[in-house]
Amino acid sequence: MISSDSRRSMSILAGFALMKVLGVTVILVLLGVPPLVGLLVGLAVAAIGVWLLATKSQAVVLRASRAQPTSDADQPRLHNVVEGPCVSVGIDKPDLYVIDDAAPNTLVCARTPKDVSLVVTTGLLAATDRVQLEGVLAHQLCRIKDSDVAADTLVTTTAGSVTLAADLCLRARRWNGCLLYTSDAAD
Numbered sequence: 001m002i003s004s005d006s007r008r009s010m011s012i013l014a015g016f017a018l019m020k021v022l023g024v025t026v027i028l029v030l031l032g033v034p035p036l037v038g039l040l041v042g043l044a045v046a047a048i049g050v051w052l053l054a055t056k057s058q059a060v061v062l063r064a065s066r067a068q069p070t071s072d073a074d075q076p077r078l079h080n081v082v083e084g085p086c087v088s089v090g091i092d093k094p095d096l097y098v099i100d101d102a103a104p105n106t107l108v109c110a111r112t113p114k115d116v117s118l119v120v121t122t123g124l125l126a127a128t129d130r131v132q133l134e135g136v137l138a139h140q141l142c143r144i145k146d147s148d149v150a151a152d153t154l155v156t157t158t159a160g161s162v163t164l165a166a167d168l169c170l171r172a173r174r175w176n177g178c179l180l181y182t183s184d185a186a187d
């Protein structure tokens with residue numbers, strides 16, 4: 001039986017693929033490429049995009065957030081606080097990361113239910129005592145236990161890729177501004 005997280009992940013990947021196929025095909029057809037060639041290129045771009053999302057989404061989130069892995073020697077309190085709830089909930093201890101940021105925050109990202117990363121900020125570690133930190137992290141560990149993290153990681157990465165594509169399009173318009181924004185108003 002397929003878990004709800006797996007179903008959500010598959011539907012996110014399918015939606016992403018459909019969006020890529022349609023977007024690339026339409027753009028290429030508008031540029032004068034034959035529709036069949038545009039569709040084939042769109043399928044290739046979608047296949048590469050889905051593969052990258054499925055295999056690299058967790059690494060992208062960790063890199064984009066500037067999370068650094070932490071060892072038991074670096075953050076003994078964090079490791080100790082995480083181990084207790086993991087044992088009581090019945091999950092493996094996730095890989096732990098720290099972001100150097102004053103804002104108290106945490107996030108969980110995963111590629112699969114077995115490959116999970118828990119990220120906390122230095123602000124959270126500084127602002128909370130042991131009981132408060134355990135409460136905040138217990139919430140994230142329950143999300144891991146419920147297996148709803150991988151789909152959320154895919155959503156984050158997909159939204160980021162759409163935002164990046166839109167930003168690149170806007171930058172391209174600015175770079176080619178003399179070609180796209182010709183105006184007779186100045187004459």
